[in-house]
Amino acid sequence: MRTSECDMVIVGVGGQGVILISDVIGRAAVLAGKPVCGAETHGMAQRGGSVINHTRIGCRFSPMVASGGADVLVALEPGEALRYAHFLSPAGVALVNTRPVLPTTVTAGLAEYPPLDEILAPIKAQCGRVTTIDAITLASRAGTAQAMNVVMLGALSRYIPLSEETILEALTQVVPPRFLEANKRAFALGKAEV
Amino acid sequence: MREYLLGNAAIARGLLEAGVGVVAGYPGTPSSEIIENIVDLKGEATLHVEWSVNEKVALEVAAGASWTGCRAAATMKHVGLNVAADPFMTLAYLGVGAGLVVISADDPYCHSSQNEQDSRRYCQFAAIPCLDPKNPGEAKEMAAYAFELSERFNIPVMLRPTTRVSHARSDVEVSDVRSVNRLGRFIKNPARRVALPVHARPLHSELLAKQAILEEALESAPWNRLVLRGKVGVIASGIAGLYAEEAIADLDEEISVLSLGTYPLPKKLIIRMLEHVSRVMVIEELEPVVEEQVQILARTVNPNIEILGKNGFIPREGELDFLLVRNAIARMMARPERATLASAASGILPARPPSLCPGCSHRATYYAMKKVFGKKAIYPSDIGCYTMAVNMGTVDTCLCMGASITLASGIRHGGEEEGICCSLGDSTFLHGGMTGLLNAAYNKARITVTILDNSTTAMTGHQPNPGTGMTATGESTVQVSLEDLAKALGAGLVETVDPYHLDETIESFARAKEHPGLSVIIARQPCVIKARKKGARPKSFRVNEDCVGCKNCVNFGCPAIEFDNDAAKINMLCTGCGVCAAICPANAILEAI
Numbered sequence: 001m002r003t004s005e006c007d008m009v010i011v012g013v014g015g016q017g018v019i020l021i022s023d024v025i026g027r028a029a030v031l032a033g034k035p036v037c038g039a040e041t042h043g044m045a046q047r048g049g050s051v052i053n054h055t056r057i058g059c060r061f062s063p064m065v066a067s068g069g070a071d072v073l074v075a076l077e078p079g080e081a082l083r084y085a086h087f088l089s090p091a092g093v094a095l096v097n098t099r100p101v102l103p104t105t106v107t108a109g110l111a112e113y114p115p116l117d118e119i120l121a122p123i124k125a126q127c128g129r130v131t132t133i134d135a136i137t138l139a140s141r142a143g144t145a146q147a148m149n150v151v152m153l154g155a156l157s158r159y160i161p162l163s164e165e166t167i168l169e170a171l172t173q174v175v176p177p178r179f180l181e182a183n184k185r186a187f188a189l190g191k192a193e194v
Numbered sequence: 195m196r197e198y199l200l201g202n203a204a205i206a207r208g209l210l211e212a213g214v215g216v217v218a219g220y221p222g223t224p225s226s227e228i229i230e231n232i233v234d235l236k237g238e239a240t241l242h243v244e245w246s247v248n249e250k251v252a253l254e255v256a257a258g259a260s261w262t263g264c265r266a267a268a269t270m271k272h273v274g275l276n277v278a279a280d281p282f283m284t285l286a287y288l289g290v291g292a293g294l295v296v297i298s299a300d301d302p303y304c305h306s307s308q309n310e311q312d313s314r315r316y317c318q319f320a321a322i323p324c325l326d327p328k329n330p331g332e333a334k335e336m337a338a339y340a341f342e343l344s345e346r347f348n349i350p351v352m353l354r355p356t357t358r359v360s361h362a363r364s365d366v367e368v369s370d371v372r373s374v375n376r377l378g379r380f381i382k383n384p385a386r387r388v389a390l391p392v393h394a395r396p397l398h399s400e401l402l403a404k405q406a407i408l409e410e411a412l413e414s415a416p417w418n419r420l421v422l423r424g425k426v427g428v429i430a431s432g433i434a435g436l437y438a439e440e441a442i443a444d445l446d447e448e449i450s451v452l453s454l455g456t457y458p459l460p461k462k463l464i465i466r467m468l469e470h471v472s473r474v475m476v477i478e479e480l481e482p483v484v485e486e487q488v489q490i491l492a493r494t495v496n497p498n499i500e501i502l503g504k505n506g507f508i509p510r511e512g513e514l515d516f517l518l519v520r521n522a523i524a525r526m527m528a529r530p531e532r533a534t535l536a537s538a539a540s541g542i543l544p545a546r547p548p549s550l551c552p553g554c555s556h557r558a559t560y561y562a563m564k565k566v567f568g569k570k571a572i573y574p575s576d577i578g579c580y581t582m583a584v585n586m587g588t589v590d591t592c593l594c595m596g597a598s599i600t601l602a603s604g605i606r607h608g609g610e611e612e613g614i615c616c617s618l619g620d621s622t623f624l625h626g627g628m629t630g631l632l633n634a635a636y637n638k639a640r641i642t643v644t645i646l647d648n649s650t651t652a653m654t655g656h657q658p659n660p661g662t663g664m665t666a667t668g669e670s671t672v673q674v675s676l677e678d679l680a681k682a683l684g685a686g687l688v689e690t691v692d693p694y695h696l697d698e699t700i701e702s703f704a705r706a707k708e709h710p711g712l713s714v715i716i717a718r719q720p721c722v723i724k725a726r727k728k729g730a731r732p733k734s735f736r737v738n739e740d741c742v743g744c745k746n747c748v749n750f751g752c753p754a755i756e757f758d759n760d761a762a763k764i765n766m767l768c769t770g771c772g773v774c775a776a777i778c779p780a781n782a783i784l785e786a787i
Binding site: 001003013014022023026027029030035036037038039040041042047048049050061062063064066067068079080082083084085086087102103104105106107108109110111112113114118119122123125126 | 436
């Protein structure tokens with residue numbers, strides 16, 4: 001039996017803006033009058049480490065999504081998509097930003113970062129659909145590369161039970177006014193990718 | 195109105211809506227955002243909020259305020275409660291004025307901690323009631339209720355969120371911050387405020403006598419819920435109750451459920467469950483606090499009942515989750531378990547461990563330290579960002595706040611003849627290192643103490659401390675001099691260096707190494723994250739064609755240095771500290787013009 005209306009896992013590297021996406025979704029769910037919960041990474045792991053955020057719309061239970069249970073995986077970094085692909089349900093969708101952030105193990109020459117194809121293959125085996133997005137290029141086109149996470153939010157908006165209007169209202173609450181227009185453009189460009 | 199709130203923000207709301215007058219705490223994951231949210235949300239309210247020097251201090255400040263008739267709270271992480279254990283144990287005897295709430299945030303799985311102790315055990319030990327929330331909404335309600343309970347029974351009350359409550363988010367009902375009238379007066383009453391043996395003995399009897407009426411009052415608390423259905427039952431506490439409810443909904447089984455949120459435990463509810471079922475599973479994170487009570491009660495109520503829990507069903511370490519609890523219940527019901535999928539990343543994807551930031555001055559300090567003291571020297575370290583430098587070979591110990599200095603002393607007194615150079619951050623030094631330094635001086639420990647002064651409490655989110663000249667609310671205050679402190683505590687040689695100036699730092703460490711007594715090096719450079727936020731404009735560096743590919747700079751471990759096509763390369767993450775340029779033997783790293 002389903003215990004949540006929509007489960008998503010948002011992953012990336014500390015500092016990429018994972019929390020902003022979930023904050024917007026959570027606020028939008030509240031605006032829509034839906035129960036919502038989530039869990040996020042703080043503290044030690046944030047220092048350039050791998051971060052995961054769970055968000056569950058229409059849910060009054062655990063703040064974490066179970067492995068094999070996510071309807072959507074949003075990855076701000078391709079390697080992190082693979083690291084957390086086991087959270088995806090077989091019917092789930094993966095939205096993957098294609099630009100890698102090299103871990104220190106790679107920059108120091110201790111390990112190799114695999115090519116994108118090798119990263120995506122196991123994810124494709126895990127779920128029904130994988131959409132790759134060059135989110136940094138799209139965000140730059142929108143006016144600021146910083147809005148990469150909002151491009152991904154735009155793509156995510158296709159798969160969640162919240163209206164675009166509500167999500168944009170929540171985005172307005174979170175983004176500083178001077179960056180709002182660029183962020184709205186980033187959202188639209190992301191949405192157009194799927 | 196409902197808002198999407200972080201658990202710690204919900205707790206801050208609960209305290210503010212209950213009219214808290216004084217909040218004191220020491221930062222520690224997962225508790226830090228409580229005070230930060232109090233600062234952000236207090237608005238015009240006249241309450242006093244502070245980052246205290248450590249948790250013992252915070253609890254004592256809160257207790258003093260409570261004794262003036264002002265509602266007060268102290269916040270800390272679970273290991274901070276060890277530091278505050280001394281006042282905690284005796285405050286249970288002395289009681290409160292207005293409500294006193296101790297918030298100790300536990301961290302099952304050690305997401306960001308050195309152990310995973312269970313604060314509920316402390317409450318049992320101290321005979322202090324404990325409220326164990328399952329989500330941010332409950333945490334907020336409990337924070338407010340804790341004051342009432344504390345006042346009604348004249349006893350401090352603990353609120354014990356875990357990481358998955360403090361760092362969970364959910365939609366929470368909020369209302370207005372209650373403005374407080376901080377006109378507290380201390381009323382002298384030696385029999386209740388002076389813990390002389392003659393006073394402590396009757397207060398201990400009073401504390402023990404309180405337990406039964408406390409239990410009676412908590413029996414009907416809304417967070418203890420019994421739903422009797424089938425002859426198999428689940429008793430779950432705190433967040434485990436949420437996992438259990440979801441598991442039972444998912445399995446669609448007729449299972450009786452008792453969710454618990456208060457300690458001392460509601461025995462009547464437990465007895466009703468034990469009388470109803472023939473088999474019961476106790477689900478709780480970490481210690482079998484509930485399970486032990488259930489075992490004891492079952493002996494008289496229903497000796498033949500089968501009790502499942504830490505005996506192979508529910509782990510005593512780490513954190514629980516929905517799937518783990520679902521599978522434990524499925525096993526009990528002889529239903530198939532659902533596979534827990536493992537990450538497909540292993541073997542393909544390189545690890546991404548947290549690491550010191552690009553340009554972090556701790557890396558430079560450790561580089562210089564190791565250059566001078568060598569591989570064989572002993573490097574006791576401490577709790578902070580710098581513990582992540584364990585790969586540099588300059589972190590040989592990490593025990594608890596301030597223990598670098600005292601462990602170093604003990605290692606010397608134990609007979610170790612190698613060089614001993616320990617390190618700890620500015621906030622850690624002020625928290626728990628000062629007494630150790632005084633002890634090292636007094637007892638003639640020949641060691642070098644390095645204070646990694648980045649002028650903030652970085653790991654927990656950049657909280658100010660007495661070395662920064664700023665309070666929790668951003669007001670300017672006295673800025674304590676670490677140099678003067680170190681000298682006053684008895685250090686023989688005290689030198690301050692800028693770790694970005696590598697040669698100077700190496701020379702200073704060399705003098706400390708040769709010093710015949712206790713030496714202190716203060717390595718001062720603001721945290722790079724903070725400096726960037728303050729608008730520091732970095733210089734940029736590049737590698738020219740003189741690079742010989744020796745990898746000295748790569749091995750330094752800065753994420754801004756990459757190795758590509760047999761040569762080093764500096765990437766966008768560079769903060770311009772210039773330390774790699776000083777390390778390069780070929781002088782191939784230059785400031786870009």
